[in-house]
Amino acid sequence: MEWAEISIAASAEETDVIAEIFHEVGASGVVIEDPALVQSYLEEGLYDYSAVASEAEADRVTIKAYLPADEDLDGRLRDFGTRVETMAKRIGSSERHPISCQTVRDEDWEDNWKAYFHTEKVGALIVIQPAWETYEASPDDIVVRLDPGSAFGTGTHPTTAMCIRAMEELVRGGMRVFDVGTGSGVLAIAAAKLGAGEVLAMDCERRAARIAARNASWNGVDGIVRTGVSDLLAAFDGKADLICANLVADLVIRLFEALDAHLAPGGALLASGIIDTRVADVTKAAEARGFLIDRIIEEAGWAAMVIRRTGEVEGGA
Structure with a gap:
């Protein structure tokens, strides 16, 4: 299958909104290439210098997404361009937003990921191991073997790594967990392996759900992890003790509309994918629905938030 890789340059402040626009026009995943983040990974030895093709402008972020290269592509591209222009006018931005498009095959897409994705211990316990690499685990390691394919979600991006570190503290034996927007299934698998x-x-x-199911099977947790297709919480049944949502700020805000129906008493929402400039917006939306922020974790310009009902915040009334 062929895909269209759509790429747009924007300021860091516009990143979250553009990622949401990509989702709205049907993108199955969004890649955010932040030069500051790439440089920090290079310095830490997490990326190979040879794998980085070129240096981007230091103050510009590249947002990429992938759309099926089919008969609907032209219409989706026009819709995307119109929405970006509307966004720029709304926030008073004078920035140019050049959009590029190129066709890639599934195998090219997945090979590109492999150049950047290596085994990494992202928490105190969880190790993310690409399916094509070998790793000798220590006795305390909890290893998640992963092939994200076209579903994204390697577990090593700060938005996902922050979730995993928080889950190491939040997940308790036997609890029920929802993973909203599961992607490759990395958070769902980590939750299962944490008990x-x-x-x-x-x-x-649907493609992401299939990849998540495959990864769950590879990790031997397919008896615990059940996958499916849902627009946010719409198809989830019952209530969970922990809801994980590594999305973008606007989608997290939408979750609050259905959170009462799906969050068990004493439970928590672990939300990530929130650019730091949108934390105040998420906080305001949470409080308007009767929720409070228990904890905020920040890394490389991104934030993850642990959110509970008013009166259920740890240490609260």
């Missing part, structure tokens, strides 16, 4: 008794992992893209 969750049942994990429901869904994505708006």
Whole structure:
């Protein structure tokens, strides 16, 4: 299958909104290339210098997404361009937003990921191991073997790594966990390996749900992790003790509309994918629905937030 790789340059402040626009026009995943983040990974030895093709402008972020190269592509591109122009006018931006498009094959896409994705211990316990690499685990390691394919979600990006570190503290034996927008299934698998008794992992893209199911099977947790297709929480049944949502700020805000129906008493929402300039927006939306921020974790310009009902915040009334 062929895909269209759509790429746009923007300021860091516009990143979250553009990522949401990509989702709205049907992108199955979004890649954010932040030069500051890439440089920090290079310095830490997490990326190979040879794998970085070129240096981007230091103050510009490149946002990429992938759309099927089919008969609907032209219409989706026009819709995307119109929405970006509307966004720029709304926020008073005078920045230019050049958009490029190129066709890639599935195998090219996945090989490109492999150049950047290496085994990494992202928490105190969880190690993310690409399926094509070997790794000798220590006795305390909890290893998640992963092939994200076209679903994204390697577990090593700060938005996902922050979730995993928080989950190491939040997941308790036997608890029920929802993973909203599961992607490759990395958070769902980590939850299962940390002791969750049942994990429901869904994505708006059927292809991502299939990849998450495959990764769950590879990790031997397919008896715990159940996958499916859902627009946010729409198809989730019942309530969970922990809801994980590594999305973007606007999608996290939408979750609050259905959170009462799906969050068990004493439970928590672990939300990530939030650019630091949008933390205040998420906080405001949470408080308007009767939720409070228990904890904020920040890394490389991104934030993850642990959110609970008013009166259920740890240390609260």
